[in-house]
Amino acid sequence: MIKIVVNRMDRYFQKEFALGEEDRQKLRYALEIILNDCSKLILLFLVFSLLDAPVNFLYCFLTLSLLRPFTGGLHFKTYTGCILFSGAFFYLSIFLADAIPLDFSGAVIFFLFSGLTMLSLAPIPAKTRPVHPPGKILKFKCFSMVIISFHFFMCFLTNKHPYFIHSIWVITLQSIQLFIGKGVLIYEKQNSNLEKNNGHAL
Known part of the structure; x- marks a missing residue:
């Protein structure tokens, strides 16, 4: 799911800003980190709310x-x-x-x-x-x-x-x-x- 979102956002930024390959890889890495951390935070918060x-x-x-x-x-x-x-x-x-x-x-x-x-x-x-x-x-x-x-x-x-x-x-x-x-x-x-x-x- 996260990779799908990252791919869509990557295509959007590439289309709008024509990023170079190095900048594109940096952006993808940053997006993956942010989305992974946000999804873990939400999931763990729900678990500890149940606890x-x-x-x-x-x-x-x-x-x-x-x-x-x-x-x-x-x-x-x-x-x-x-x-x-x-x-x-x-x-x-x-x-x-x-x-x-x-x-x-x-x-x-x-x-x-x-x-x-x-x-x-x-x-x-x-x-x-x-x-x-x-x-x-x-x-x-x-x-x-x-x-x-x-x-x-x-x-x-x-x-x-x-x-x-x-x-x-x-x-x-x-x-x-x-x-x-x-x-x-x-x-x-x-x-x-x-x-x-x-x-x-x-």
């Missing part, structure tokens, strides 16, 4: 939307895999926020863990995106630190407002996701090198 947690879902979604562009994370090849993982991620964020009380010492531990993770591992971009230059990577790390520092600080300044309680769990789980994402990259690189070595041996 009587639409506001908590929006809290978690907002925090992740602010943070993920600068940190990256796990990426899935299929739409189904992506939405299932996203649903599990948000459900776990909501469950932990409701099930485990967050005190000051726990928040400090989460902040230190998340900060060190962002500084050492972020960003982990999708394979379809170009490798960022060192200067841009540094900016992403700095933006990530500003975002997580703001949320942890505001959590106690606002006397643990529900949004900031959920955001801390989202940030912590996102940090864990970066560890998993880095492990996946290392595993894939090792497999790729092994296949090349085997190919040379043959």
Whole structure:
């Protein structure tokens, strides 16, 4: 369905503006990202509405939307895999926020863990995106630190407002996701090198 909409919009823009091939590919990529994200948001919102947690879902979604562009994370090849993982991620964020009380010492531990993770591992971009230059990577790390520092600080300044309680769990789980994402990259690189070595041996 999304590809059909993208194809129609692509034909429209091509007809109206006569885009070059490079601009056309960029437009198609942007349209696919926007439509995929919008459709996932709507579907997940409906699911969490049925679970009587639409506001908590929006809290978690907002925090992740602010943070993920600068940190990256796990990426899935299929739409189904992506939405299932996203649903599990948000459900776990909501469950932990409701099930485990967050005190000051726990928040400090989460902040230190998340900060060190962002500084050492972020960003982990999708394979379809170009490798960022060192200067841009540094900016992403700095933006990530500003975002997580703001949320942890505001959590106690606002006397643990529900949004900031959920955001801390989202940030912590996102940090864990970066560890998993880095492990996946290392595993894939090792497999790729092994296949090349085997190919040379043959």
